[in-house]
């Protein structure tokens with residue numbers, strides 16, 4: 001069994017981006033700039049945004065963090081987005097999800113200019129992704145594709161099962177794996193909470209990609225011998241061992257599944273760091289398109 005080391009690969013990607021930023025700075029004076037909007041005080045969201053800001057520093061990007069109170073009206077948020085849309089210096093904008101309950105998430109994400117939508121959530125970018133046209137591909141699925149590619153995992157003709165059909169992970173993942181590209185060309189099954197024969201389907205998967213958000217949900221008896229297992233899930237559970245009192249757990253029961261698969265992503269250190277690396281890559285792309 002081989003670990004798909006997202007931490008290492010994401011560091012390689014950050015080094016590559018950093019090098020390119022230096023070259024762009026020298027030749028054009030342009031420094032890529034990512035803005036992030038965080039509404040409210042959700043602990044996990046704050047951690048994710050901070051990690052994104054830190055990653056920007058690491059590769060030489062400018063970053064702007066806009067923090068808004070949980071009780072603001074949706075119009076105030078839309079105004080902030082408009083300001084960033086009109087700010088020539090800012091190349092990419094992300095609004096950290098989930099938003100507090102009274103916000104319409106799709107209205108908010110659709111308000112981001114598609115050319116600055118480095119999360120790849122705007123309908124125009126999703127449509128381009130489906131049609132295999134140049135676009136910003138949603139960072140988590142793009143990170144998984146990059147990981148598969150850098151470990152030379154064969155996907156063509158393989159059975160791929162994706163568990164979870166969210167707009168940001170499962171659904172785009174299933175499309176990317178079924179496209180006529182490399183990685184891609186897999187025969188894909190997209191499973192969700194209404195799927196009745198999940199175990200049977202998972203047992204047929206050469207590549208099993210799991211994104212449902214339920215700790216340790218996938219057990220060894222659901223995994224084919226020699227499968228490649230990609231665990232997207234992140235659940236925060238109490239721990240008596242860690243300093244913080246919390247630890248992160250994936251959707252896959254790592255200790256038992258790792259005994260029988262060929263490749264597996266750890267949690268943390270697998271898909272998570274790749275997601276941030278691909279967000280940076282999309283921001284670099286947005287910045288370069290303006291030069």
Ligand code: NDP
Pocket residue numbers: 140163164165166167168169170191192193194195198211212213214232233234235271272273275
């Ligand atoms: P959502 O809650 O939006 O989607 C969960 C999906 O899982 C839904 O499609 C749901 O089905 C399906 N599901 C739920 N229960 C079952 C079940 N028993 N059997 C089969 N399918 C089921 O989650 P996200 O896609 O946003 O995130 C999934 C996980 O990935 C979370 O833990 C999240 O924290 C993590 N994540 C990690 C990222 C990273 O960078 N590593 C990035 C983004 C997310 P239905 O549609 O029918 O309700």
